[in-house]
Amino acid sequence: MTPETDPSALSSGLPGRRPPLARELAFGLSLFALYAVAAAVPVGDRHAAAADHGRQIHDLERTLHIAVERPLNDWLAAHRSVAVVANYEYATVYLVTTLWALAWLYRRRPDRYRVARNSFALINVIGAVCFALWPVAPPRLVPGLGYVDTVLTHGTWGSWGSPVVDHADRLAAMPSLHVAWALWVSVELARLQVRRSLQAAGVLHVFVTLYVIMATANHYLLDAAGALAVVWFAYLVTDRDPGRPRPPIVPPEDAFFLAVESDRTPQHVGGLIFLDAPDGSPSREDMIATLRGKLDELPRLGQRLSPASRLRRRRWVGHPVIDWDWHVHEAVLAEGGDAGLNALVGVLQSEPLPRDRPMWRMILVRGYAPDRSAVIFLMHHVVADGMGVITHVLRLLTPPDALPAAGAGPSATRRALGTVTGIAQLAAESRQRTRLPSTGTAERAFGTFRLPMPVIRDLARKHRVRVTDVVLCALAGGLRRVMQPAGGPEGGRVLRVAVPLMTGGPVVPPEGNHTSAVMVDLPYGPMPEVERLRALAAATRRLRSGTRALASAFVMQRASRALPPVLHDAFARAVYGGRTFQAIATNLPGSNTPTRLAGAPLIAAHPIVPTGPGAPLAVGALGWTGMLNMGVSTEATLVADIDALCGAMRDVIEELGAAEAPEPAEAADARAARRGRGPSVRG
Structure with missing residues (x-):
């Protein structure tokens, strides 16, 4: 069942529930800020460029024989009373009607509000981008065209073009947002199927606005055509009418793996x-x-x-x-x-x-x-x-089995604070130093091995680490034993590994839980494996804090929704793979219940994890009926023998099991105190 058809969506912040007003107001302010930024973007001599673009549009209209602005402007300038009314109409009516429509939709039709809000936002984003990249001066500001500025001529106080709103961007003629907003209101009235008199008023508003923008010499006819194209495109992209069944959208965090896939890096798990x-x-x-x-x-x-x-x-x-x-x-x-x-x-x-x-x-x-x-x-x-x-x-x-339930997760406040902290931590990440020799070949090698889960848990308890730490140590130590990647001083090498973490709710849907990847630097230099494990346990504290996972999830699941697919795909390819990490390692919960598949008893299950572009190694661990089942995938050219790598990882775990447990800090302090040296100091 998808969010579009699931009644529980009404209680989960999906269409049908009114979004928080504070968030919507902040969203509106961000659109205004975007408009202000667009007006400040330097485009050489902005005024000269805008005037030149205005002349180009004017000349094109004359070529097409649709240059109707001049006679309309001449007539309006000669009739003061009508001109003043037109000036105030231009300054106020489009804004009042749009705010009224947004407020009414928010209050009375929250099911439609989200669709309308998204289309309105996209209209303004497209407009701001056009204003920034291709400013256009209105006819009244293009020297030599002979248009009358009706605001200045008739002294219309408070209108656009008067000193009261002198801060407004005057070089934003193409597309006409006045027409775009009027069209948006008219479309929403039609979609809501309100009474015909109100729909007729919306259509009349569009034509009145079209006349006013040209007669006051604020826009060209082609500016209105540009507005029509923008509104059409915005609805084409954003229309999500909950009343009409539509196939579910592929979430951006899932589409991420379509973007990074190529013939050389297939992205299937199993x-x-x-x-x-x-x-x-x-x-x-x-x-x-x-x-x-x-x-x-x-x-x-x-x-x-x-x-x-x-x-x-x-x-x-x-x-x-x-x-x-x-x-x-x-x-x-x-x-x-x-x-x-x-x-x-x-x-x-x-x-x-x-x-x-x-x-x-x-x-x-x-x-x-x-x-x-x-x-x-x-x-x-x-x-x-x-x-x-x-x-x-x-x-x-x-019989059917279920995954163990996850926790409920942090509160909204803690999640927000953790996300902000995590974004700052991600921004401060250092660059990776050690690189594995990726040749980009599509050929893969796969290996497996199994270890008793009680042995792994006892080992983790003995060294006061987690099972994931043991898996990561086996990866770093095993790889170290079978190959010597280049990069960095021998004693200070680290291998940056992406560790997926669950950040969703307690119930895992068939498509899986929301995951995010946190980067962990595995000690890769020559050292006893027990020391590697201790250093690694310190490095994996970032996994337990949760802040980086929250930040990564926010970027993958929230921020990327604002990007059109072409930009989202470019972002995915820029951040995922060899530039960011060299290997993937995941530890997954499984089942402890004896089960059958199509009538046959299931003995074991090993995870199959895809490698990333330029990241030639992936390791999965899965607990299943008392065993830890490992699956190792590599580019075929990474190691000479995948079985040798699996054997080396087993050897690392055996060495950790044979190593003495580290002395508790309290015991060490007590022993030091008995010797008169005071408590020990540990970082």
């Missing part, structure tokens, strides 16, 4: 699942039957992306005919065992999922072992994140 199947079960038909029965619960399995556009966000649209031969495929390994299976996963990771169909695949693998079957489940990151893949798998199991 899992490698092992089933106990001495009788060869399940069959491909069993898998299809299981999936068919869950399509209503897992809507993205039956949806595809709408066509791409540089200006409109993609939507999820129905794809009624599913090609089961492609989506659920059966493969037989030529070489059994882990080597053949991992090689198949690497091949599938190297191939982007096509975007003309639902973006997921399930491969039932035979020939792995006589008494086991394997299932490779892949979904594009736009469909679901790592948690989303796990959620899909759990809903396919028998």
Whole structure:
């Protein structure tokens, strides 16, 4: 169920609920500030450029034989009383009617207000950009055209062009916001289906405004045409009428992974699942039957992306005919065992999922072992994140299982303060120093290993760290043992890793929870692994503070909504990948309940995590029925042998398990006091 059809949306700040007035007022002030900034943008000699642009429009109208402004201006200038009325109409009526419409919509029609507010905002943003980049002087201010300034001639106090509003941008003729605002009011009256007399008044207001802007020599006819184009475009982009069913929009934080994907860096996540199947079960038909029965619960399995556009966000649209031969495929390994299976996963990771169909695949693998079957489940990151893949798998199991509930999260005030703090922290981030040798090849290598979860938890408790710290230490230490990346002094090398964190609510939807990535610098120099773990535990404190995660989530989920798709995609490509981090490491919660998939007992599940552009390494850890299941993905050229890297990571964990636990600070202080040296000092 999408927000467009979910009744609970009324209590979640989605369409149907009136937004906070203070936020709306702040939004309006930001539009005014944008207009002021546009007026201050230097464009060489702004007045000369604006006058030149005005002459160009005037000459074009004469060429097209539509230059009607001069006779209208001559007549109005000769009739003082009418001119004064027209001047005041130009200065006030468009503003009063627009504010009235916004206030009425906010108070009486909050379901429509958000749509109207968004279109009105986009109209003004486009206008401000035009004013900044291509200022245009109105006819009355272009020397040599012979127009009469009716405000100055007839001394209309308080009108546009008079000293009272001398601060207004006079070089903002194209497009005419007076006409654009009048058109916007008329469109909203029509959309609301108010009585016909009021709609007729709205249309009359448009024509009166059109006459006034030309007769007072404040605009050209083509300025009004520009306003019409801007209003049409604004509604084309922003119209989200809740009364009309529309496919759900792909959120910007999900579209992020469409932008960064290329043929060399596919962005699908997934899992490698092992089933106990001495009788060869399940069959491909069993898998299809299981999936068919869950399509209503897992809507993205039956949806595809709408066509791409540089200006409109993609939507999820129905794809009624599913090609089961492609989506659920059966493969037989030529070489059994882990080597053949991992090689198949690497091949599938190297191939982007096509975007003309639902973006997921399930491969039932035979020939792995006589008494086991394997299932490779892949979904594009736009469909679901790592948690989303796990959620899909759990809903396919028998009996159905659920993810452990997350916390309720911080209050709105703490979230706001944490976001501001996190943005400042992100702005102060230093540049990464160590780089892994990424060749940009599309070929992937994949490896797995498993460790008992009680052993990992005992190790973490012994060293007073978290399981994530152990995973990160195994990554840094294991990589250190199999290769020596260049960059930075040997003793001070760090490997910057993106660690995804959940920032959404306590319930994980099928598409996954809201995630954000926090960068952590892993100590990479030569050192005992226990010292690496201690240094790393200090570095991962930023994961527990939550401020950077909140800031990252704000940028991904909120701020990026203000960008059109073409700019959003450019932003995604600029910040995601090798320029920002060199590896991805994630630790995911799984299930501890014995379950079955299509009738076969599920033994293990290893995460499949995509690498990033220029970031050739990704590691996933998943707790499942008492085991920590690791999945390691790399560019095929990063290490000579992926199994050697997995073995080195195991060796690091074994070394940590054999190392002595660090002495508690209290015991060290007491021992130092007995020796007469005072308490120890620790950073």
